[in-house]
Amino acid sequence: MGNSPKDNAQNIVKISRPTLRRLPLYYQYLKREQALGREFISCTSIAEGMGLTSIQVRKDLQVTGAVGKPKVGYHIGAAITSIEESLGYNNTKDALLVGAGHLGLALLGYEGFADYGLNIVAAFDKDPAKIGTQYRGKNVLDIAKFPDLAKRLNVQIGIITVPSAQAMDVCNLMIESGIRAIWNFAPVHLVVPEDVIIQNENMAASLSILSQELLKVKQK
């Protein structure tokens, strides 16, 4: 019945880092094409629209389990579902955010995260002026309440948007409160136990790539 050796591997498929970075982009792109009323799309077309090669698109979609038809291409809806499943977008995960500054509020209020299965439950801060306020229907709570709430809701994801100097303290607090994965926006290296996952959002890195490219162009 046309079974591939992948069928029994199911969810356990390891997705490479570069592919993992591109999948959300496909997702965004396909969603947009779908909104335009399109039903099928070839990987050549995706590649052109996204500035990649068609082979890469095929390889990437393959790891999600998406299947296309020769001469027709991929069913957009099915491809979207495949990506959603392999990235876990469909089972929503709760998160708590610490640091209700502008960046924190930007993340707290960003509705787009729902698409990626992320629900930021509330924000925390130590500033009395911020505690008790709301932003887009979400509360800014006293940081002292963090451990209690995290444990009660069994939240696994923490988001750090405090200044660098406080990031390590917040990180420790999170770990003590049972947080297993930390999305860190402070430009510091956080030291964590083996079993805690850290994902650094490193804006300085992107910036470096940008200025490097700009430098290269100027030298020509």
Added chain:
Amino acid sequence: MGNSPKDNAQNIVKISRPTLRRLPLYYQYLKREQALGREFISCTSIAEGMGLTSIQVRKDLQVTGAVGKPKVGYHIGAAITSIEESLGYNNTKDALLVGAGHLGLALLGYEGFADYGLNIVAAFDKDPAKIGTQYRGKNVLDIAKFPDLAKRLNVQIGIITVPSAQAMDVCNLMIESGIRAIWNFAPVHLVVPEDVIIQNENMAASLSILSQELLKVKQK
């Protein structure tokens, strides 16, 4: 006089993408060690502190032109300077930002960018309620004034922090105004001419990596 074949290559050294992403992290780390009063550091020590291998650290520092002494390690100050030079942190670049929402203001007010040679001159928005306001001494101006100011100051870098739906329009406006490099925070694929550099800050990608790791751990 111990000249290496790299000496005449000077600034033209191509730095690989992965290295380019790590260099700012070394920079941050070394700055912190320097602040602690340390003068020399071995790559083993850097590697341990940052969760990398010592060989990788040596290779990375090498492309910046940093030179170490056997048994002593790298002079921290000199290594910092090397990174600064190869990433262009020392010649400050002006940038204009469009979209004075929370994310935009977070970037506008972030003092850390100065370290990376980026100076956000002003923000722009179309919302009359925001136009004319200030944040940390920087003005929020009418988007209508963008082309004029960009041309007059000969600004090369534009930062997009508007909602996805408006990003492409803003992008076009920037290009018409002479912007050559765009740092895009909207989760859309922007189509630009060959000679315009786009750097997408793709939060969804980082988020995907985080949830994927979390998924993997759970399955064990």
Added chain:
DNA sequence: TAGATTGTTAATCGATTAACAATC
């Protein structure tokens, strides 16, 4: 001097690209 640590060349690993067969 002896030993630690850098610098450099070689080997491995993984991701991208190319080629081509399978198929609707």
Added chain:
DNA sequence: TAGATTGTTAATCGATTAACAATC
């Protein structure tokens, strides 16, 4: 059917890791 497009296997490219010689 013929041709476009997928799926898959092989070849290339580049980055990481390993090994070792150079040197303070």
